[in-house]
Structure formats: structure tokens, C-alpha cells
Amino acid sequence: MIGMTRSPEQENRIFQALADPSRRAIFEALTQGEAAVNDLKARFQISQPAVSQHLASLREAGLVASRRDGRRIYYRIEPQGMEPLIGWIEHYRAFWTERVDRLEQLLNRMDQ
């Protein structure tokens, strides 16, 4: 129920990827839609290798996906990428709801 069936390594990769403000900015920009490295380079005024490196980190963390079109590579948000984090919340939402249900049954049995 409250198990460790998930991968802490994957969570760490997500946090590492998003701990950097530039990467967060790139990630946020991609939530507006798909973009190529050059688009991002122009928007953030950072070098192409830096943008590529940030994108590689985001991709490794499962937050960003890419596709090639001719000579250009387009990057987009991987919507499932954040689920390992959101998953804990859903997990405990179910856990606590069930446990408080049991609490109420106990209260009904208890003396004042």
C-alpha cells in the first residue's frame, strides 16, 4: 500500500533536471509547444551546446521527448514525465482515505 514500488533513481533524475533554473525555464517554455534547439537558443540567449545539454538532461529524466524532422530535432514535453512525483500524492490519498475510514470504525467501537 505504501510501498517502494517506484524508482527513487527516477525521482532523483527529475529533481536534478528541474533543480537548475535554466532547465526549468526551458521546460516551462516547452509547455507552450514544441520547439527546436535554435528557437530555444534565441529565446534564452544561451549557447546552442548549453541548450542541447539542458535538453539532454530533461530527456534523460523522462520530462522531454524529441523527434527528428530533416536536419532539425524538435523537443516537446513528455506529459507522463511528472507522474512519478504526482504518483506519491495519489498513492497516499488512497491510503489515508482508507485508514481514516478504519479510524471511524474504531471510534464507533470505542467508549467515550
Add this chain to the structure above:
Amino acid sequence: MKLSDITAPSQTEALTLVFELAHPPEKIWRALTIPELMAEWLLPSTGFKPEVDTAFTFQAPPQENWDGLVHCRLLAIHAPRLLRYSWCVGDLNTQVTFTLEPDGTGTRLVLDHAGFGRDQNRNFAGARHGWKAMGQKLADLLDEQD
């Protein structure tokens, strides 16, 4: 029992559940702080004492890659109003807070489980500032997936 979930839709760090229970706070408090009663609804515990800074554990059923132990430390206790302990499972370092407010003849029990995606590693503290800005967009994206 009436349950309200007041967790913000975009929230990725904390869970807030509100339960309206038809029992007085003092009675619920006993169920929250007496180990024999805690075992009946939550989990069996070892080492729990109603004193701040007490380290204790809950024992959940062990799994293949987890011994089932939840490591806790009592962070705050104000009978019969507020109880807070840390809740650590592996790298997950969270805090659980129970707040009891009298509500007529019953109690409004607020259960706040906070710290998801935070403090997993202090080096990642920067990530937390990103959540709020991104939260809604991410929630929207996830909704689109359904």
C-alpha cells in the same frame, strides 16, 4: 463521515484531506496517540511516545524491495489539537500533520501530508520553486492525457 479533498488541483507537494467525524476531539486524540489504538486503524508502531523528538517506526507489510518500515519522529504535539510527525520511507521524507477542530458535537479532522517532491535531497531545493509556476500547466497537460 464526510470527506473533502481540498488539495489544490495543481499541487505536487502536499495532500490535504478534511474529514468530518461525529466524535469529539478528545476521543479521536486517543486513537491518534495511543499505540494500541493506532495499530487498529493505522499501522502497528514501535517506540511511540507522546513527547516531541521521539523517534518511532510504523510497520507496514514488507514488500520485495522494502522492509515495510516507516521511520518517524514526533515533531509537534498539542493535545487534543495538533499532532505532527515526519514520515520517511526510503528517500521519501515527508511530514504528516493531524489538526483537530471541534465542530458542533463532532470534529473536523484535517490531515495534511506534506513534503512530496521536496527535501528528497537538499541539493534539489531549487526544484521546489519551480513547482508552483509549472503546477497548473502540468496539471493541464496531464488532464489532456486522459
